[in-house]
Amino acid sequence: MDPVDTESQAKEISSNQIENVNATDEFLFTPEEEKALVKKVDLTLLPTIWIMYLLSYLDRTNIGNAKISGMEVDLNLTSNQYSIALVVFFVGYVVLEVPSNLVLGRSRPSIFLPSIMILWGALTCVMAVVKSFAHLVILRTILGCIEAGFAPGVLLLISSWYKQTEQSKRFGVFISAAVLSGAFGGLIAAGIVDGLEGACGIRGWRWLFIIEGAITVGFAIISIFILPDFPATTKRLSDRERKIAVARLAKENVTASSEATERLSNLGACKVACQDYRTWAFVIGYMVIVGSSTLTYFYPTLVGGLFGDASTKRINLLTVPIYAVAFVATGVTSYYGDKVPSWRGIIIAGWLLFSLICAILVCTIYNFAARYALLVLIAAGLWSTNGGTLAYASSAFAGMHPQARGVSLAMVNALGNLAQIYGSYLFPEKDGPKYIMGFSVISAMLAVGVTVFLFLQFRLYRRSKGGVVQ
Secondary structure, three states: OOHHHHHHHHHOOOHHHHHHOEEOOOOEEOHHHHHHHHHHHHHHHHHHHHHHHHHHHHHHHHHHHHHHHHHHHHOOOOHHHHHHHHHHHHHHHHHHHHHHHHHHOOOOHHHHHHHHHHHHHHHHHHHHHOOOHHHHHHHHHHHHHHHOOHHHHHHHHHHHHOOHHHHHHHHHHHHHHHHHHHHHHHHHHHHHHHHHOOHHHOOHHHHHHHHHHHHHHHHHHHHOOOOOOOOOOOOOOOHHHHHHHHHHHHOOOOOOOOOOOOOOOHHHHHHHHHOOHHHHHHHHHHHHHHHHHHHHHHHHHHHHHHOOOOOHHHHHHHOHHHHHHHHHHHHHHHHHHHHOHHHHHHHHHHHHHHHHHHHHHHHHOOOHHHHHHHHHHHHHHHHHHHHHHHHHHHHHOOOOOHHHHHHHHHHHHHHHOOHHHHHOOOOOHHHOOOOHHHHHHHHHHHHHHHHHHHHHHHHHHHHOEOOEOO
16 A cells, blocks of 8 residues: 555544554554444344345245144155155255355355345245145255355355454354244244135145245345445445455454455365365364254154144244244353353353253153253254354354355355254154154264364364464
8 A cells, every 4th residue: 555545544543543543554444433334234234144044944944844734744745755855955055055155255245145045935935836745855955956055155254244253243143043933933834824724725834835935035135235245345335444344354364355365266265175174173063063953853843742732833832932042042152152252162062061961861851841841951052052163163264265264164064064964864753752863863963062172172272362263
């Protein structure tokens, strides 16, 4: 930057602020400017991605509510066929996540993310007309392919806007949408199935797909005009705000993509990501959490097994407290995660150990009310670690080249979701109502998770400077 430009820039800062000026090698800005920028980004980015992710999870998991609301009977589904319908979603979802983030890194998030959202919303509506198991499998497979680019894309977007000490709360906000989608899913399913059963000659569970898909398409169109792009390229900020956004991240060694950034080839970005041990450690750790979280798809079934004579409406409503407690636990964990960023590994390992103990108790206690309470506690631990792990990984990858960071985050999310493939078979109906096999496998996975995150805590803490993971 020209010295004259720097001098004129400094004159813009009042004398009573000069002692608090933040400076990079080429740019000056005040704490007040930075605070205003973060607030502006928070008010546009976070609410938008929150609603988008809420709708994403509703469209992905409403199959569980549809199953107990008549779909299983209407399509003559067996327990194994239902598991297959869950599994096929993750085939394309896992395979296409990394390519999607490579595409996103070269495009505009404000166009890319809403576009795929429109597609999966429309496809959700189409699921209302399925007539057979084969139709269900085909549509779920395509749905997984389309949704593949969304979650890793949002992870890359958040990690590109916020400092490492700011990310835990933001990832917590993001994950809380998935948590509340479970609660809303139960309430919405109960209302739609009961209120619209038979309306226009259409079953209630089919209306569930129609209504939720239509809402998704509608909000996707709105989000095109709200969602910001990357800090250096977004049109939602002034030129000075864009410079501040990039400069403040550079202070903490968070690389940001700009037009001047050297481009890696797709193969080069993948190579950098794959050669880093942190990528694989987080993949294993996240696989544990995601694999255990396949409980989400079986909450209605598990609750129905605990309260065998309950109506469909009551079962849907009984899933709500599970998510409500998880929402509170996720919020508290995310808040304190930013307070002590250098201890995120300990926090995650602690929650996983808590869920492990509860899962073991489920295998030994057969009182249905007690097992329901333990199910609530397991969910709290798993959801709390989900957002925390993403924030932890994002901080650990902060210094990577932006394209390589995008690949690493996509690999964590994609390969982590491989666990949902075998997780979909953990709770066959023949094992009900105790489901010993499922909870035993989850206990073993959680033990692995505790070990992995303690390892990451030790290795990354030694590399940290000033309490921020590098």
